[in-house]
Amino acid sequence: MIAPARLNPTTRGDALIQMESDVVDVVVIGGGVTGAGVALDAATRGLSVALVEARDLAAGTSSRSSKLIHGGLRYLEQLNIALVSEALRERALLLDTLCPHLVRPVPFLFPLTHRGWERAYVGTGMVLYDTLGGARRAVPRHRHLTRRAALRAVPALRPDALVGAIQYWDAQVDDARHTMFVARTAAHYGALIATSARVTGLLREGDRVAGVRVHDLEGGGQIDVRARQTINAAGVWTDDIQAMAGGRGQLSVRPSKGIHLLVPRDRIHATTGLILRTESSVLFVIPWGSHWIVGTTDTDWNLDLAHPAASSADIDYLLTHVNQVLRTPLTTDDITGVYAGLRPLLSGESEDSSQLSREHAVVSPLPGLTMVAGGKYTTYRVMARDAVDAVAHGLNRSVPPSCTDRVPLLGADGYPALWNAREALARSAGIHVARVEHLLTRYGTLTQEVLALVRQRPELARPVRGADTYLAAEAVYAASHEGALHLDDVLTRRTRISIETWDRGLEAAADVAELVAPELGWDRQTIDVEIGHYQARVAAERESQQQADDQTADAARLGAPDVRTGGRSLLGRSEPAHS
Structure with missing residues (x-):
């Protein structure tokens, strides 16, 4: 059965419960573009898939590229x-x-x-x-x-x-949004997606890797995700996962x-x-x-x-x-x-x-464990295909070939027609056509879902305070449909407010926190904590950018704690208004 395409706290919780109770064909470590691509490739071959990511989708390299889809002239x-x-x-x-x-x-x-x-x-x-x-x-x-x-x-x-x-x-491309769409499309085809889920160890059956142990950084618990095959797509953290396998591996990132x-x-x-x-x-x-x-x-x-x-x-x-x-x-x-x-x-x-090489490599250092690393953003789909090809033989069943070259991401089907109808769409929604064009280039045909929020709640048609490029509805949608769990997720990756505004999103932070609070079950104290975390992050980044070298810049940046600490439970909060 095809799973809902929404990603939110409710679907995340359901995914973790199912991950703990089932044995999946493939568990993917890492929610960057390669890991999300692996999840989509495996899911569209009819495999059962779980993806776990320690922070947010595209929280690492996949939100911080040059935003180019290119062949690479220098290569x-x-x-x-x-x-x-x-x-x-x-x-x-x-x-x-x-x-x-x-x-x-x-x-x-x-x-x-x-x-x-x-x-x-x-x-x-x-x-x-x-x-x-x-x-x-x-x-x-x-x-x-x-x-x-x-x-x-x-x-x-x-x-x-x-x-x-x-x-x-x-x-x-907006790399972070693209990665999120790849993950959301994987969920649409049945993949279980859980962010704020840090892998702390590998499960073993003799010499074979049989899944991963995961720390839930929101709820604070720990679960075992059992899998027939485990794929490490952790990017710059590849060596850390290799260390969990006893340091055995053939890749060095x-x-x-x-x-x-x-x-x-x-x-x-x-x-x-x-x-x-x-x-x-x-x-x-x-x-x-x-x-x-x-x-x-x-x-x-x-x-x-x-x-x-x-x-x-x-x-x-x-x-x-x-x-x-x-x-x-x-x-x-x-x-x-x-x-x-x-x-x-x-x-x-x-x-x-x-x-250094921008080629990618796929290796299997232990039975049940495959690692994929290297490559470049543009070729994420090829990397994902090669990784799933590598584990297919270990599933003791016939696995169809990759079909992701023919599977459009959510929002793509019918996009040219909706773009051509953008003026009519703007009239029906009661907003300027420039706003509709902005939405179409961020959501494609899923723009209809964002506009449905506006029709239900007309107050969401206003711009975000301090970041008038974005509508209030987009902040709400980020939490209700796109998997944002924290304020930073919305300001940095679902939108680009953190780098597109002179104050790095400080004014927008309070407005966005209030908008997403009902979706994420935040009380007043949690809203204030989230805003405080974001303000500390901005201050630490500004301080780091005044430092003369990497060592002092790194020390300054680490002055702000990560919002995902694992010590703050979501239990006891009110349920989200929408699921």
Whole structure:
């Protein structure tokens, strides 16, 4: 039977009860895009699936990427044709079939700084990029621009910063929302999903891994989830899970920190994104609604994995490099938001993290345990398919091949038609068409569910205080349908209020807490605790971004405790108003 597509405290509680009572075919450790993809792949093959995540969906790497769905031009330069071709095939699938409501084309300008040879060299690469993996079907072809044409497209560029340019197309996504949609689609096909569920050990039957022991960080209890096969998709925490298996494993993941800045759209006058060479990698300036995302760095990180911190040195690095080509330099006063994430790179011989492999690996160090690591966001579906293929032979039954290349995510079916009807939809809902367009690019056809809330409760048609891009209904929906359990989940991942507002969401926090309280069963004390946790997090992040190096930045960031401590029980609260 197909399970409800909602994720909320009630469905989470039901999932934990069922996980404890049943033996599932596959238990997945990790609620990032790879783990969610594994859950979806397994569920759509007819397998019973449980997914457990220590914090929130996409709480780690999968909410802190460059928000790009791309083949990777620099991997083409490294002659990794197979990786680029695979990624471009996935890009086309995501754009055309799987989630056109979440992934959309975006143009980039590549400034040329040398006459003659560079245009021929880069142009040859762009021809390949346009054709590998059927790429031409998904986005427009590249085009060559004179310096004058390039400056018309990006008046913010200094005239002496280029001699010409090439414009090409890739795609972008709100990574956290996409990951949530993958998990929610997995739930739609029967997967059991539980966040705030930390794996504390592996269950064993002799030498065989037979499931996981899980600490419920909301209720405070502990359960055993028994499974015929266990898949570790924990990303940068892969080695921690390997340690639970006695240190036996064939993967070594090396975290690499990347930070990004958000600046208002009016700070860079341009109609296209930018890609710039640096001494070690590339730097992107990416259009993001009313902002630009500037990133990224690529440095080793061996400190706290849950809350990587951006230092002032990281921020200065990005500003220095982007300002080399801008007429009007950016300053720290222009920065609206900052976020830092960790790439789970497979360790290699190179000491330079920017040169480590973006290929993924699937290994089975023990009977019943499979690990998948490495890769890049764009190819999450391939990673998931390979991981489920690896465990299929251990299930002693016939397992169908993967079909996720033909299974659209929730919100995708009928999306083009609903987009075409957006003006009529706006009239019927009594809101501006721009609001409906915003909703369609975040929810697809599930926009109807959000608007149903507005019709039931007209007061939810107002903007969130302090973050007027978002409707109050979106905060409520995040808790009632999208699995948000804490204020931070709503402000940081279901929305991007934490990085899109000048005050990092401090004003919005009180409003959103009041909105989600009935859905999450919060009393007045819990509302105040949640707001306090969020305020402490913002203060710690601001403090860390004033520090000169990773060590002091990490220490400052850890000054704010994690809201998921396992010591605060949900028992005794009133039941959510909606389930």
